[in-house]
Structure formats: structure tokens, C-alpha cells
Amino acid sequence: MKKLSIGSWAYLFNQEPPTNDFHALVHKLMHLGYQGVELFGRAPHPNPDSHDTKEKRQKLRKMVVDHRLDFSALVANLWTHKLWSVEDQSPYLADFERNAIFAEDLGIKTIRVDTVERAADADGVDAKLIFDRCVKAFDACAKIAARHGVAVAWEFEPCFAINAPSEIVALIDAVRSLGNANFGGLFDTCNAHMCAKDAGGALDLLKQLKGKITHVQLADSDAFPMIGGSSISAFGPMPGASPPTANAFSTSSVTSMRRNRLR
Secondary structure, three states: OEEEEEEEEHHOOOOOOOOHHHHHHHHHHHOOOOOOOEEEEEEOOOOOOOOOHHHHHHHHHHHHHHOOOEEEEEEEEOOOOOOOOOOOOHHHHHHHHHHHHHHHHHHHOOEEEOOOOOOHHHOOOHHHHHHHHHHHHHHHHHHHHHOOOOOOEOOOOOOOOOOHHHHHHHHHHHHHHHOOOOOOEEEHHHHHHHHOOOOHHHHOOOOHHHOOEEEEEEEEEEEEEEOOOEEEEOOOOOOOOOOOHHHHHOOOOEEEEEOOOOO
């Protein structure tokens, strides 16, 4: 059965006031009828530093379960690192493993990642170098995650490097070909629309990624880019979360979906 979750960051950004108290947020989500919460692993919400012992993590997990919710995924806070502009990826990978252990302790089965560095910074950089370094890093991430019983969901976005449909499919295929069945794409309907609107559309990209998606995010797009990512609109007659795209998920193997913004 598919479950509906919401990202905890939806209650932090563009909210007056933001819900910094995670217990208050979980209580609110239970009453709204959600089945899960996607943990934004960065202060003020729970993260590897705030919950640095197994005892703290067990209490957090119990609190979520007691509110009839599950953790749908962990959004790992890895944005302080470099991924493809440096040869030494060990700081990124060490922090990823720290988050994988955090996820395992909380019973979280999926970690969300991205390519960290902006697409604009890739101008003048060899595209094959960027691609190869991302494959190398995500191969290592997938193998680390597998040791902790966790899947990796790569969220491709128009603001980050590697965002053309052909590149997206190629990267996922390359990482999976290295023995990483736990690695796949995070299909955000808004990002997919923005990345593929001039190359067949989100539905075509979804078909190309059949069997390679580890997580789904429902969001809508007005087709105008926002600084730092895709522009999100209220759900309605917009192309990002169109009925054909949304209906395609009903036959997919993805069991957890999240809504990206509070609207």
C-alpha cells in the first residue's frame, strides 16, 4: 500500500512561524492524516548531531511511531561538502556514512542525496569528469548504505549538475550497473517537469526510469525556475503533477510518496 508523507522542511521554510519543535510537528501530521514524515536532517529538526546516541534515537523513533507515523526517508545534510569539483570525496562519504548510521538507528530505509554543487558552477568543467566523479561517489554511497540496510534516492534538480534527461538516466544506470540495486532516482514531479519539459516531458522521463526509482515526491510546477531549485505551485491544472504523471505511479513499485511543500 502506498503511503503519503510530507517533508518536515515544509514546516520550516516560508512559514510564519516555522514549526521548529519536531514533536509538535509530528502531532500535527497525525491529526492531518499523514502516514509518514520525511526527516530534514538539519537543525532545528532531529539530525545526527542533536541525536548523537542510540538512546536519543530510540526515543525519537518511538515518539514518531506513537503518533502512528513512519519515517519515509532522511534528507541528509551534505551541502557543506564538494562532490564533483574535488578529487578527494572522502569528507562527503564520511558524512554520508554518519547519516546512514543515523538512518539505520531510526529505522529509516531511504536516504535522499543530490549532486550538491550548482549547475552554474559546472560551466567550463569537463562534463565527463563531473559524471565520472558523481558515479564514483554514488557507487560508494550505495555500498555504504547497503551495509546499513538503506536505499539511496538521488534527487535530480535543474539547479544541480547532471540534470538533462539523458544524463539522469545514464547516471542511474551507471551506478546500478556496479552492483547497486539499492540506488535509484528520486522522482520529484516538479523537478522532472523542469528538467524534461523541452525533452519529451516528465511522463516520458518517468517511463525511461521504470524500475529505477527509489522514491517519489509529488509537487507542482509553474515552469518558472526558482533560485536554488524548481518553482513550486499549489496543486492544480499545472504540468508538473499532471494526472497522466500522477496516475503512472499507481502501477509503479514505489511504496512511499511525499508532498514537497505545505500549501
